[in-house]
Amino acid sequence: MQHRFGFFELDEDARALRLRGTVQKLQPRVFDLLVYLVRNAGRVVPKDELMDALWPNLNVTEASLQRAVSLARAALSAGGLENAIRSYVRHGYRFAIDEPSLGVAVPEFDAKDSNRARALALAKAKDWRGAAMVFESLDADGQLCGADIDVWALAVECQGRPAAAIPVLTRALAAYVAEGRPNLAARAAVTIAKLELERSAPAAASGWLGRAEALLGGTEDPRTTAYLLWMKARQAIFQGRAAEALELSSRSHSAAEACGDPGLIALTLVYMGFYNISLGHIEKGESQQNHAAAIALSSNVDPIFGSLVYCNILWSCRTFPDWSRARQWSEGFDSWSEASYATIPGACDLHRAEILGAQRDLIGALAAIDLALPKLSEEEAWSIGDGYRVRGDIRAMIGDLDHARQDYAAAYAAGWDAxxxxxxxxxxxxxxxxxxxxxxxxxxxxxxxxxxxxxxxxxxxxxxxxxxxxxxxxxxxxxxxxxESGRWTQPAVHALINEAHYLLAGDSDAVRFLVLARQLWTSAGIEYHAARVRLELARVHIEAGDTAAARTEIAAAERTAVRIGSRRLRMLAAEIQQKLISAPPSPWPHKDRPAVANVRE
Missing domain, CATH: 1.25.40 (Serine Threonine Protein Phosphatase 5, Tetratricopeptide repeat)
Structure with missing residues (x-):
């Protein structure tokens, strides 16, 4: 009799397990164990039943069975099916592959397994709330193995409840240890470390990373090694050690490529790019990040890895700042987030808020940041200070200066800078x-x-x-x-430099710096600042007696102010319009050139 699953063929008559036609070496009892589990696929086979079948008339301990299961999993891992044998603490083992495309024929489920299959199907359909509810009901019966609890934790995190996912992951870790799968327990520990770091608990994160290293030990598992090194690199960059972070991420990426997991490959590559950008290797870093995003878009990566990839890119774009690149990725990220999450993460709302504010919609930006701040307090407490900074910037551009100052003070109180x-x-x-x-x-x-x-x-x-x-x-x-001119090529940086040159220049050509600043803000797509500079140009034209040029600049700035929702720009435009009406045409002497308008950067 022959059984086919994944890329394997289990031939009972020939007593052979083949992977893509190549016979795999198996000890006789390990082969018998695999046959017994495959024949009973879909059913949790009690440990006593397995020991009686494999060692009839012999007294053996559970350690012998655990050893045989471990060897069977090792053989299946060569074909990517190390999770096909599921452990159930205090019960037994079950053979089942829950990916229909692998073509496993599973017998009828009993009622409990039917519910479990439903939970997994809901998770696969990204109905995270529904999946979590079914897993929670199944948990009362004690029928969940480590892998099931892991999926449950993912469902909780994807609802925007990372803090609630931590105790579930802790249980997954314990279940994996009980099942004799320390490498998977180590992965759970790394995920807990990630969540703790994002909650501004670096000491707890460090402790869980230490636990992960101890669990992994000398086990050869490229997936877990890649994930662990990636997290250690994040810990290093949070402490300002960019060179060390880059070295760790390079090792992490090599391990990810060795295991061939596209999600891990994208994740480790995007962070390599992030660290290269931090160290001034801009072109290389951006290329790595763009490649990582393309991998994530073209692969079925899980929502958490995908979110980390895109958030990493948008963090770089926002802090650098590179608004043109931010716009290119933000729309795709918004669509991806909406399709992948039951609740859009606070970090996504934060990115959207600053990008909208930099582009064209201050009111929409304010709504996005107001959505983000309550989420960030639970999801990523370390970034809540940046949330206050962004809201302060948006309110200042709108014209609500008192509340902007309050937000800047809140950013400082949260340990950030404003x-x-x-x-x-x-x-x-x-x-x-x-x-x-x-x-x-x-x-x-x-x-x-x-x-x-x-x-x-x-x-x-x-x-x-x-x-x-x-x-x-x-x-x-x-x-x-x-x-470091090659590092700071962004139009926003050069627009500010030209504004400074305008303020410092004393010759008759000073206005050319202001014109260039306006062009640079426009090319960056940052409408507020382009309009702000237009109004300063209008002031200059009025002083010079060029009323036609002044009217053109004021009209363009007013249109922008209305479109983006800035009453501050509208008020300033009205003030300059009054000067245009009342001031007689006259040459403008440079020594009396008026100070730059008091409008926010």
């Missing part, structure tokens, strides 16, 4: 030195967040120094930017 938005508001009220001190504190940071944002922070420092006439400080910031 720059450059906080510094810009300070400078606009004449507190240039206080603003520069705030920027210097942010520039002194050593985390990945500060490293990636260094260019935009330096550009703001240059502009604010120019607002206060502090030429030496502005020149110092410019020198650092020029020393």
């Amino acid at each position: 720059e450059p938005g906080n510094a810009v508001l300070l400078a606009e009220t004449g507190q240039v030195e206080v603003a520069l001190a705030a920027l210097d504190r942010a520039l002194a940071g050593a985390s990945w967040y500060h490293i990636q944002r260094r260019g935009i922070l330096l550009a703001h420092k240059m502009r604010i120094s120019a607002m206060g006439g502090l030429r030496d400080i502005a020149a110092e910031a410019l020198n650092e930017l020029q020393a």
Whole structure:
């Protein structure tokens, strides 16, 4: 009799297990165990029944059975079916492959197995809430194995409840240990470490990583090794050790490629790109991230890995900042998230909020960040400070300056920094030195967040120094930017540099820097700042007596203000419009050139 499952063929008459036609070496009792389980596929076979069948008339312990099961799983792992033999604590073992495309004929389920199959089907259909409810009801009967509990934990996490997934994962870990599968227990420990790190509990995360390493020991398991090294790299970057993170992620990616798991390959590759960007290897890092996203899009990766891939890219785009690239990936990520999650994660709402704010819809951005903040308090407590910073920026662009300042204060209270938005508001009220001190504190940071944002922070420092006439400080910031010119190529950075040149210039061509800044903001697709510079240009044209040019700039800025929902821009446009009406045409002497408009960066 022959049985086919996956790429295997189990031939009872020839006593052979073949993988793609090649006979696999098996000890006789391991072969007999596999035959017995396959014949009873879909049924939990009690341990006593298995020991009686394999060792008739002999007294053996459960350790002998566990050893045979371990060897059978090792043989099946060569064809990717190491999970085909499921363990049920205090019950027995069950052979079943729950992926229909592998073509396993499973006998009729009893009532409990029918419910279990329903839970797995719901999870496969991404009905996470339904799957979690069925698993929870099955758990009362004690019929769940480690792999089942693992899927249950995934279903809970995909509902936007990562904290609630931790105790479920802890149970999965214990079940895997009881089943004699320490490598899978180690994977569960790494996932717990990930969730703890995202909850701002680095000590707990470190403890679970240590547990994962102890469980894995010297076991050869490229999947678990890749996952563990990936998490250790994340821990290193959170502590500001970018070079170490890159080295760990490179090893992680090699292990992922060895096991051929597309989800792990995409995950480890995107983080390699992230660390390369942090270290200034921009072109290489972006190429790695783009490749990783393409792998994730073209493969059936699980929602958590897919979310990590896209979130990683959007974090890089937002902090760098590279708004053009952010727009290219954000729409696809939004669609992917909606299809993969019962509840859109807070990090997704956070990305959407800042990208919308940078682009064209301040009201939509405010709604997105208001959705994100309550979720971030549970999902990713470490990033809630960035949520307050983003909301402060959005409110400042809308014109709600008092609430913007409150959000910046909340960002600081959460252990984050609120720059450059906080510094810009300070400078606009004449507190240039206080603003520069705030920027210097942010520039002194050593985390990945500060490293990636260094260019935009330096550009703001240059502009604010120019607002206060502090030429030496502005020149110092410019020198650092020029020393790594290949790293800071973003239009937003160069727009700010040109605004600073405009403020510092004393010749008749100073306005050309302002025109170039407007063009750069426009090319970056950042409508608020393009309109802000247009209004400064209108002011310059009024002073020069060029009323036609002033009207053109004011009209364009007003259209933008209405479209993106900025009452601050509308109010400033109205003020400049009044000057246009009342001011007589006259040449504008450069020595009396008005100060830059008090409009937020």
